[in-house]
Amino acid sequence: MRDVAIVAFSQTDHRRSTEELSEVEMLMPVLHEVLEQTGLRTGDIGFTCSGSSDYLAGRAFSFTMALDGVGAWPPISESHVEMDGAWALYEAWVKLLTGEADTALVYSYGKSSPGPVRDVLTRQLDPYYLAPLWPDSVALAALQAQALIDAGEADEPALAAIAARSRSDAAGNPHAQLRGPRDQGEYLVRPLRTGDCPPIGDGAAGVVLAAGDKARELCERPAWIRGMDHRIEAHSLGVRDLTDSPSTRLAAERAGAFERPVDTAELHAPFTSQEVVLRKALDLDERVRVNPSGGALAANPVMAAGLIRLGEAAAAVHRGESERALAHATSGPCLQQNLVAVLEGEPHVG
Amino acid sequence: MPSTPAPEVLRAPLVVEFPFTRSLGPVQSAFLTGLRERTVLGVKTSGGRVLVPPVEYDPETAEEIRDLVEVEATGTVTTWAWNPEPRPAQPLTTPFAWVMVRLDGADTALLHALDAPGPDAVRTGMRVRVRWAAERTGAITDIACFEPHDGAAGPDHDGAPHHSGEFADPVTRVVAPARLDYTYTPGRAQARFINALAGQRITGERCPSCRKVYVPPRGACPTCGVATSEQVEVGPRGTVTTYCIVNIKAKNLDIEVPYVYAHIALDGADLALHARIGGIPYDQVRMGLRVEPVWSEGGRHPDHYRPTGEPDADYDTYKELL
Numbered sequence: 077m078r079d080v081a082i083v084a085f086s087q088t089d090h091r092r093s094t095e096e097l098s099e100v101e102m103l104m105p106v107l108h109e110v111l112e113q114t115g116l117r118t119g120d121i122g123f124t125c126s127g128s129s130d131y132l133a134g135r136a137f138s139f140t141m142a143l144d145g146v147g148a149w150p151p152i153s154e155s156h157v158e159m160d161g162a163w164a165l166y167e168a169w170v171k172l173l174t175g176e177a178d179t180a181l182v183y184s185y186g187k188s189s190p191g192p193v194r195d196v197l198t199r200q201l202d203p204y205y206l207a208p209l210w211p212d213s214v215a216l217a218a219l220q221a222q223a224l225i226d227a228g229e230a231d232e233p234a235l236a237a238i239a240a241r242s243r244s245d246a247a248g249n250p251h252a253q254l255r256g257p258r259d260q261g262e263y264l265v266r267p268l269r270t271g272d273c274p275p276i277g278d279g280a281a282g283v284v285l286a287a288g289d290k291a292r293e294l295c296e297r298p299a300w301i302r303g304m305d306h307r308i309e310a311h312s313l314g315v316r317d318l319t320d321s322p323s324t325r326l327a328a329e330r331a332g333a334f335e336r337p338v339d340t341a342e343l344h345a346p347f348t349s350q351e352v353v354l355r356k357a358l359d360l361d362e363r364v365r366v367n368p369s370g371g372a373l374a375a376n377p378v379m380a381a382g383l384i385r386l387g388e389a390a391a392a393v394h395r396g397e398s399e400r401a402l403a404h405a406t407s408g409p410c411l412q413q414n415l416v417a418v419l420e421g422e423p424h425v426g
Numbered sequence: 427m428p429s430t431p432a433p434e435v436l437r438a439p440l441v442v443e444f445p446f447t448r449s450l451g452p453v454q455s456a457f458l459t460g461l462r463e464r465t466v467l468g469v470k471t472s473g474g475r476v477l478v479p480p481v482e483y484d485p486e487t488a489e490e491i492r493d494l495v496e497v498e499a500t501g502t503v504t505t506w507a508w509n510p511e512p513r514p515a516q517p518l519t520t521p522f523a524w525v526m527v528r529l530d531g532a533d534t535a536l537l538h539a540l541d542a543p544g545p546d547a548v549r550t551g552m553r554v555r556v557r558w559a560a561e562r563t564g565a566i567t568d569i570a571c572f573e574p575h576d577g578a579a580g581p582d583h584d585g586a587p588h589h590s591g592e593f594a595d596p597v598t599r600v601v602a603p604a605r606l607d608y609t610y611t612p613g614r615a616q617a618r619f620i621n622a623l624a625g626q627r628i629t630g631e632r633c634p635s636c637r638k639v640y641v642p643p644r645g646a647c648p649t650c651g652v653a654t655s656e657q658v659e660v661g662p663r664g665t666v667t668t669y670c671i672v673n674i675k676a677k678n679l680d681i682e683v684p685y686v687y688a689h690i691a692l693d694g695a696d697l698a699l700h701a702r703i704g705g706i707p708y709d710q711v712r713m714g715l716r717v718e719p720v721w722s723e724g725g726r727h728p729d730h731y732r733p734t735g736e737p738d739a740d741y742d743t744y745k746e747l748l
Contacts, residue, residue: 095435095437095609095611096435096611096613096614096617097613097614098612098613098614098615098616098644098645099613100613100644100645100646101613101614101615101645101646101653104645104646104651104652104653107651108652118650118651131606133608134440134442134606134608134610135440141644143648144644144645144646144647144648144651145646145651146651147647147648147649147650147651147652148648148651149648149649150649190440190608190609190610190611191606191607191608191609192513192606192607194513195513195514195515195606196606199604199606203446203448203600203602204448204450204454204458204479204566204600205479205536205537205566206537206566207446207602207604208565208566208567208600208602209516209517209537209538209539209566209567210513210514210515210516211516211524211537212513212516215507215509215524216524218507218508218524219505219506219507219524219526219537220505221507222505222506222507222550223504223505226505226550263508263510265507265508265509265510265524266507266508266510266545267507268507310485310486311481311485312477312479312481312485312534313526313535313537314478314479314504314526314528314534314535314536314537315477315485315534318505
């Protein structure tokens with residue numbers, strides 16, 4: 077197997093609304109910046125993969141417009157996932173592992189500002205038993221939070237502490253939407269208060285992957301992907317133990333996360349209660365720095381927030397701040413689908 | 427260079443509305459028909475677990491399961507969340523609790539709404555019962571909601587009785603209407619285009635790298651992947667590069683069929699746009715036909731294009747734009 081690394085990462089400043097920009101106008105600066113970091117031009121890229129959702133824009137095939145931003149003519153090798161960009165990165169990783177390409181550009185974007193995102197996300201639910209009831213994303217997360225409280229694994233002050241730590245850490249992240257401490261606010265859906273929930277906003281992210289020597293050429297300290305895996309839970313919420321995430325644990329195991337301790341973890345936990353579930357599933361203790369970027373509680377551009385976790389973890393390796401980092405992305409209600417990657421840096425030589 | 431103020435952001439309502447029609451498998455059909463008849467069915471796995479709501483495949487083994495059993499319309503809350511501000515189309519319009527309910531006789535929980543006076547009246551472990559909708563059609567909403575119930579759980583549920591799942595006039599499909607309301611904003615490049623159209627001018631934008639002029643502009647050159655910003659007035663005349671004859675009338679469209687829809691390369695543009703051709707019999711439209719826009723009274727974009735009467739354009743002048 078070839079070694080594949082994340083060699084560059086870029087993201088927008090995430091904002092409540094980018095109504096003055098189209099998707100491609102929001103995305104293009106990110107694409108230019110991430111390519112500039114490597115010195116590659118669009119024509120040099122072996123494979124391009126993106127993640128987004130038509131339901132956010134309310135328009136069919138909305139991702140094809142964004143393709144204008146990558147210079148898709150003459151024809152390029154390209155793919156798209158109707159998911160968070162973390163899964164686009166997974167597809168690109170496989171493409172590089174198979175030797176079909178040496179470099180890949182992965183990007184994702186989401187504008188939640190045009191529509192009612194809590195309601196929009198109900199359309200991803202089972203259409204027979206759930207979608208007709210319109211249980212919104214906060215309501216479903218709140219059911220999971222109450223299950224944790226009932227099980228004695230969290231209480232409201234503990235959740236508030238996660239919110240406070242995340243927003244305080246985000247003060248050092250110029251891209252974050254909520255920077256610095258916030259009031260926990262009123263109940264949105266009890267037991268979750270405004271502070272337990274992610275901000276609604278628009279944003280985009282881009283990552284460049286490269287294999288072997290190409291990665292060393294493009295980046296002083298590549299973030300080598302040591303393993304990556306994704307797993308899902310049973311479809312029906314009522315079948316699952318909402319206080320646990322066996323799919324995250326299994327994905328982490330398959331990605332090699334438990335072979336040696338990690339020093340940093342970027343967890344895609346849009347709700348405070350989900351961090352509790354993920355910490356348990358991943359067996360993370362207080363020695364691990366969790367979400368030094370502020371995480372999804374500080375900026376949650378839907379469809380990009382998971383890719384950003386991979387990008388932030390890689391950037392920590394690039395900067396020499398992490399030797400071994402775990403990155404997690406989720407999709408669907410109550411941590412339905414989970415992806416885990418393990419990234420490592422090499423010691424500096426010379 | 428004088429700076430111009432940022433133009434006002436254009437906005438328009440965008441409604442996405444669709445009746446999502448789905449066929450049901452045998453298990454879902456039995457369950458939803460059962461709700462119509464005030465009967466709650468579950469499905470039993472080979473391991474003996476009773477799943478409500480029922481599915482056709484065991485989530486643990488992937489084994490196909492069809493063994494239907496009848497469970498009670500009473501149950502126990504396994505977790506809940508108080509919803510102080512119901513959103514449109516949710517089961518109740520007054521504040522309510524979302525609940526997961528394990529019905530008596532079932533091993534798994536069903537998501538629904540609980541009508542309760544306030545969060546202090548709700549707790550995990552509380553007993554609830556189904557409140558049936560007055561009019562039932564064979565859908566999950568046939569359960570209007572749950573309501574508090576003071577009866578204790580019945581005896582051990584191992585004896586949940588077998589049910590054939592057969593009903594007269596079974597429900598075989600569900601229609602799930604969905605409506606989402608968006609506010610569409612077109613972005614900078616398309617806003618510039620739309621603002622120019624308001625003055626009956628058609629503008630493209632030139633790529634700073636390859637110099638091609640795109641119309642309508644989308645903000646990026648698809649060849650170079652860079653932003654376009656230099657506005658270029660194109661047309662108003664243009665050449666039909668290719669076309670099709672539309673024979674099927676679209677819903678809510680008052681244009682008589684057959685009519686011609688064409689790609690039109692406006693003079694000065696490097697990309698053809700598409701529009702309807704009028705003012706000429708449909709079977710006389712041809713490649714190379716020279717056309718010009720026709721603006722309707724108060725129209726915000728050309729209603730259609732019509733022949734200018736000029737001689738047809740040479741193939742060589744537009745072959746690159748096909």
